[in-house]
Amino acid sequence: MKGILYVVATPIGNLKDITLRAIEVLKAVDLVLAEDTRRSKALLNHLGVSCRVVSCYGEREEERVPMVLDHLSEGKSVALLSDAGTPTISDPGSLLISKVWEAGYKVVPIPGPSALLAALMAAGLEPKPFTFWGFPPRKRGEFISFLERERKRKERSIFYQSPNRLLNTLEALLEVWEDRFAVVARELTKMHEELLRDRISRLIQHFSETTPKGEVVLIVEGYQENQEDVEIESLREMYNQLLKAGLSSKDAAKALHALFAIPKRRVYELAQHQMEEKP
Ligand code: SAM
Numbered sequence: 001m002k003g004i005l006y007v008v009a010t011p012i013g014n015l016k017d018i019t020l021r022a023i024e025v026l027k028a029v030d031l032v033l034a035e036d037t038r039r040s041k042a043l044l045n046h047l048g049v050s051c052r053v054v055s056c057y058g059e060r061e062e063e064r065v066p067m068v069l070d071h072l073s074e075g076k077s078v079a080l081l082s083d084a085g086t087p088t089i090s091d092p093g094s095l096l097i098s099k100v101w102e103a104g105y106k107v108v109p110i111p112g113p114s115a116l117l118a119a120l121m122a123a124g125l126e127p128k129p130f131t132f133w134g135f136p137p138r139k140r141g142e143f144i145s146f147l148e149r150e151r152k153r154k155e156r157s158i159f160y161q162s163p164n165r166l167l168n169t170l171e172a173l174l175e176v177w178e179d180r181f182a183v184v185a186r187e188l189t190k191m192h193e194e195l196l197r198d199r200i201s202r203l204i205q206h207f208s209e210t211t212p213k214g215e216v217v218l219i220v221e222g223y224q225e226n227q228e229d230v231e232i233e234s235l236r237e238m239y240n241q242l243l244k245a246g247l248s249s250k251d252a253a254k255a256l257h258a259l260f261a262i263p264k265r266r267v268y269e270l271a272q273h274q275m276e277e278k279p
Helices: 020-028 037-047 060-063 065-071 096-101 115-122 139-148 163-177 200-209 227-244 247-259 265-278
Strands: 004-008 032-035 052-055 079-080 104-111 128-136 156-161 181-186 194-199 217-219
Touching: 004 020, 004 065, 004 096, 020 037, 020 065, 020 104, 032 037, 032 065, 037 052, 037 065, 060 096, 065 079, 065 096, 096 104, 115 156, 115 181, 115 217, 128 181, 139 163, 156 163, 163 200, 163 217, 194 200, 227 247, 247 265
Parallel strands: 004 079, 004 104, 032 052, 032 079, 128 156
Antiparallel strands: 156 217, 181 194, 181 217
16 A cells, blocks of 8 residues: 555545545555545544645645655555545546656545435436536526537536525526426435426426525436427417416416526517417
8 A cells, every 4th residue: 555646535424425445545544635624634533543634725736746746755655535525526636646647656546425426326317428517607608608508418417516506507507408307416415415306497496495505416407309399389388278267478478487487588489489370
């Protein structure tokens, strides 16, 4: 176990998810590189591990390279941890790992929890193929352009998102990718774990009533060739039902928008279409 950089996955909530190998490695290494030293020290204390822990995030990552290479050259071993889950997955570490490779030392993965895979394995969706995007662009304009660019991807998309941006993210998705099937996996492995599988419009409804808290993974179905035909058909059916129930075309359009969060643009297109179809 000497002169090796171990990349060690740690729990994403439930401490019982640490692997036996991770504990063994953490007990044996000479140095631990951590995103947040306080968080990692708490985990190491819980595991009964006492060893030197230094921070490794942002600019610090590059600064730590000489220190890590010195340790490895002396035949010592080093472990890289992130705050939670698998290092480098929307977390720091890739730069350091590539430098260790370039310097000719061995890199060993110690796999374990990852929010992305935990969400995917419980989602009940065919997991292959998928694209993992990490955190989507924060600015609405940039996110909308991103969604427009990637709209016709057939594979499912997986995003990380903070709870306070979840609703806006779902609304933008509904606007551009329309009402696809999606899964929200919240607080995985923790006390308030919640997995919701539904159409984006229904998830919007849910999270408009219950403010999401905690950490979130969002999985969205890919584009289907006949997606637009299916949606226009079911929209048309609902619109006709509302007209039959006595609503004016304007009120029916408003109701569809309010009840199902269907973008106004789509509803007006539909109303326009129906008017043109009338003899
Ligand atoms: N490296 C981590 C991994 O392997 O999953 C992810 C780190 S990333 C900085 C943090 C994001 O991962 C959170 O904002 C959330 O989107 C997702 N995440 C982490 N833990 C989670 C959990 N317990 N439940 C749901 N999502 C989680």
